[in-house]
Ligand code: GTP
């Protein structure tokens with residue numbers, strides 16, 4: 477089953493946007509399978525964003541992600557990875573469409589409040605990276621007949 481790693485970044489936590497952001501994925505109809513508040517160590521931030529390690533903004537990105545607690549989430553559902561990226565909106569919040577999380581709630585790329593996996597493979601990789609075994613819960617949602625025929 478398809479999974480996405482979604483993370484509310486430190487600015488989202490500090491700005492009191494945790495409930496608002498979780499609510500958007502809940503209301504869409506995806507299933508929450510993992511959730512925790514977490515202070516990310518530098519090594520984990522570097523591993524998570526390793527594909528960007530050559531970028532000039534990499535050190536400030538690592539400082540940003542480790543600057544306060546984040547909310548780590550695993551979400552499950554058919555099409556969740558691409559759909560979550562749409563709900564989140566463009567990397568640059570000034571270019572993100574109104575109605576998206578970044579479009580509604582952020583103004584700068586370096587403070588764009590939320591992360592979403594960019595492929596199903598990275599969804600699995602990132603959930604394994606951020607969660608310990610036993611922290612991701614398989615459960616049956618009683619809503620499923622009301623979400624899919
Ligand atoms: P994530 O969901 O966080 O992975 O964002 P993304 O997939 O929309 O963008 P990408 O993976 O290319 O970049 C990861 C993160 O690095 C972005 O979300 C930004 O927080 C940060 N970032 C990307 N480009 C820039 C930049 O030009 N300047 C700064 N300061 N940060 C950047």
Ligand code: MG
Nearest residue numbers: 591592593594
């Ligand atoms: Mg990315």
